[in-house]
Amino acid sequence: MRKPPYHHGNLRAVLLQTAMRLIREVGPAGFTLREVARRANVSHNAPYRHFRNKDQLLAAVATEGFRELTAAMRTAAESQPSAWERLRRSGLAYISFAVRRPEHFTVMFDTPLNPRDDPVCAKAGEEAFGTLLSFIAYCQRQRELPPGDPLPLALVAWSLVHGIGKLANANRFPFHSKTELMKFSEKALDGALGGMRRKPG
């Protein structure tokens, strides 16, 4: 029975893990730096050796979230036949992520991002949007969306799925199951984005 070493070894990673679990359990409101430290069996000040402050730890959590979101969108889209189907699936994956990890999603988007504070997080966020943008551009190359600058189209698509995710999490929708929500989301994407297919941009 040896006593635990004074130095942890990979505390930073453990803190991040613990923080993500805690956010999931208690939400951003109940989230506490000291509780993270407690669960990591470490003094209340240890986290400060790895994160400048509470916000920086949350930014790291958000960064991880953006990476997972990007991965989820890519996975959902891959092996889909048509460009259009890839776009649809990635949009649905976005919504699915939002409602499956509501607290994480909140941390990622409900802090006005100052890229100066955490460029890594900003980069991860831009990459998530970038994958959506790439699917839009792919649709254009396949003539499934009108040609031109893909950016505005991507912003519209993003706004739509983001709005659905946020409103669903805020309990603003009349749906009683995730299945219902996803069915609605499909129709929403088809209706809104589909309406812009093959028309002059």
Added chain:
Amino acid sequence: MRKPPYHHGNLRAVLLQTAMRLIREVGPAGFTLREVARRANVSHNAPYRHFRNKDQLLAAVATEGFRELTAAMRTAAESQPSAWERLRRSGLAYISFAVRRPEHFTVMFDTPLNPRDDPVCAKAGEEAFGTLLSFIAYCQRQRELPPGDPLPLALVAWSLVHGIGKLANANRFPFHSKTELMKFSEKALDGALGGMRRKPG
């Protein structure tokens, strides 16, 4: 020079006003019950005679916000000739409100609503959505949108404007002025909702 009376008179209203101003200044994160009391020249415990706790005060702030939002949408729509134009204007008013009062908007939507906790707030929120719904239904009566249940259409429109508002507030858009944002929003509404015009629902 008379000393201030022991009993304030209309402290509840003053607290609400003060809270709204404070939210505007410091945002939901820095918002503090004690600071509200301080600014109202009242002891740190006085607010508890009028609001059960901090969340209830915030709920009251949110309620007021929903009323303002509803009014803004109605005002923007009125005296517009076509049903379609009314829908457009009310949607733009929603976005405009979101970016003009970002903190207030956050308080309104970024707390998972439990209608049990504050039915008045829930009602005010539903009414805001109800006005959007009514404009959709009006479009349908004027044959500017396909007939059928207006609810899904309204939810799509809501998601879109909500998403735009949220992403704009989170600094996620590449626009450099509110004008640019509103121009984009117009195109977004026309493209997404316009695409669903006059097609089988």
Added chain:
DNA sequence: GGTCCAATGTGGACACTGCCAACATCGATT
């Protein structure tokens, strides 16, 4: 192999918060 040092841990302190309890004041009802 011994010495230093920067990285990483600890405990203590401070100001601040939300909320609770006990007490003070006062206007309306009797």
Added chain:
DNA sequence: AATCGATGTTGGCAGTGTCCACATTGGACC
């Protein structure tokens, strides 16, 4: 005029984020 409930006040408690001084250590350097 007495009273009583509504509405104020002061004081206290536990918990928080962050700063400071101090402890421990593994590895670089001679």
